[in-house]
Amino acid sequence: MRPFFLGSAGCRPAAFGRWPKALGNANTRGDEPCSRQLAGNMVRPLGCLQLADWIADFREHIEQMRVAPNDKPGAIRAQLPKQGPDEGESFERILGDIDGIILPGMVHWSHPMFLGYFGWTSTAPGILAEVLSAPLNVNAMTWRTCPAATELETVVVDWLRQWVGLPEQFGGVVYDTASVGIMHALAVAREEAAPATRELGLTDRNLPRFRIYTCDQAHSAAEKAAIALGLGEENVVRVPSDNQFRMDVNSLGRSVAEDRLKGFHPMAIVATVGTTATASVDPIPDIAKICRAGKMWLHIDAAYGGGFAMVQEYEWLRDGWDLADSVVINPHKTVFVPLDFSVLYVRDLERLRRVFTLVPEVLRGDTIEGERNYMDYGIQLGRRFRALKAWVIWRSLGRDGIVASLREQIRLANLFSEWIERDDRFELVAPVSMGVVCFRFVGDAAPSPRAATTARGRAGSIDRIDQLNSGIVERINASGRAYLTQTKLCGQTVMRIGLGNILTTEEHLRKAWGLIREAADDVGT
Template identity: 75%
Template structure:
């Protein structure tokens, strides 16, 4: 009886042909991206209704699948890599980033322990240390790669919780004589502090939103008062989450002053530098990292400002062993995989399976070098300041926040006083619906403002000028 042939994988020559087709598709997509709408003009469900409700019974050719990507998926996307995409932080990938992702996929390793992939473990360690050096952090800070800053903040606060209430990882928080913990962050900060408090059993209501000053930075005197008030009410102040580059306006909290309070109060200091942290790579922006050496943990997102494709976030902890002690838990099946003296990144978080994320960062950072990264960051800031200068020259608009990084918040003010907020929202909605550009809006001091984020390497001055003229015309047509 003949052995039955295994279905196996796509034959090598066919796979090679498909790779060439895909390479052409990627190159064509990037070359022609400006011909696409930035955002679709579709109602919810428009993509889903075109897709089969039942899973496929038989396989289909790759050519048909790729054609459906073009026909169904691409038209239903917001194109974050479009040069006229100016929303959020305007991030984009780069050609080296795409190549890094392509290399990573066929390797398909699980980077959970040194033994499961020595190269992945050791490269991650090297890449993390490269970034540490660029950021100017002391070498006592060790790091680990996660997907997003929200996950990094949760892990950092878990270490803070364990430090304040030893054995919580084993005993939990219930049926123990423990105080209620409180966490402090700016009223401009990301919601990650609340989400972490929910996940860690601290509670959303125990996250205190500290008012910000007229430059949208945490008010130090108010922080002191809130901590003192909580102590009077039998709370134990646990941590401050300070921000370098807030989500709305890219403001920077006064880190040295906050660090001093944390030292005095014996509190954990976490710095959320997800967006703004990497700007310290520029000598003229060293000011953003003042006081970092006094932090307990810091998170930076290279997928926001260092041109790494989503997702790639790095958490640094002073004495990384503190993080490992909270999360190390080796399943029986992996006990033979651990080697004393070697780092096993599964011990530094809740994940067991881990992607080989470091490879794409390694490819990009080698391709660009520090000089190439800094050059691109400077261009973002130049464009932001250029836009700010245009806004100042048009008396129908005003800046809504100081411009220090690649984010510009501004406001259309030539409308009836009661209609200004609605008018600003309407401008954003009309532009986004047109497909010609994409902006976001936010609230600052309760006022609706327009917001442009300049982080896309494909966005040139000509694109920004087009967007500004579109904003002006849309405002005139209201």
């Protein structure tokens, strides 16, 4: 794994803060105007080589740090000036404060013992590519404003499309997150359900109330999109899940039919491949049938699960994608691109462009017929050169390298589940999916989240078991030795790990399991 990361045995010890001494004040360096210094003459004296060395040290010695601070709110703010400086400060001093104030106050998502949320990772190619994008500092809004950025984005999103098996009819656009992607997708769904909404809006048009359907296990992005689009949070219908935490298709069908009878207009269904809590996968082909029968938009949130569709054993995740109207994938979750990088794919990308194209007079000379201008495919005008980092990373790792790392995440998740099953004080509460494991401490015996809530175990009542599981998570996180998260399944508190960091090895996972068992001993007595 070493080639994936900055850092080598030859790097100096982790003495963060050793920056060049002769940096001076940014606005008092001899007679050179500040504007010239900031324009680039100080890039070398500002210590690019030292910065690279610092990054290497940080990566190599990250295990020596706490995974997360245990400070009270306001602790970081109290160490910072209340007002901005009137005069510039030396770069050495600024970086010293990064070492002394910022780093100790961070949750280190790149730490190999960080097992919370959906773990992700930064690779050496990703770090270097981010550094490259800053001096380039282009605005990738049209082809003319940066042809390379436009054409490279088109290429890399098509690489990913091919890797995950989406049909050629799907075109992609890079946004920051899946939440922004789903908002754009539902904006197109709204326009197709009520043409001319782009020009006239929704008010005073005698339109029915539009409905969006998603699973009770899905991300809250659907509600946020409904709020932003003027559809209303109450018009997002949460469909019950089955015993594997997947959208129940029978319940979905009933909800859609009942809403039609009540005068609502079922507009879209948001299905998920890799839900936030359990990484469960909705039955996409069955959901697609309901969409087609009711002329509804089908959006697939594959923000987490999309990357795993590259793995041969997980190609079943793709089932039904060819029937979707839009699919979102977050390479910053599972395809090793640093945050942020999310791709929205739309069947016939022109549908998206028709909703958002709006060329200001000042840019009319910058658009070229027949060339893609990405400002036409969303609400943003200014756009970062995000495609560069994906291109660098994916060329460096290759598809085979990405798939090998995803397979290791799957292996570790299943190994962790085996340890849980061998300890009768713990139980799995959902099927292990991709890199996510949901489990809980139950004492000698206790009901699973899907079981009746009247049973009791040695550890006490359901409420008591919930408290114990929360206590285990809080104790571990406060220790700084590892980090995991908790969630609610069927109203009960469960622990959860999400693997995704290439730095996390089987040894780290064994350490985490030892910490969990140790904390269980402490809180359960």
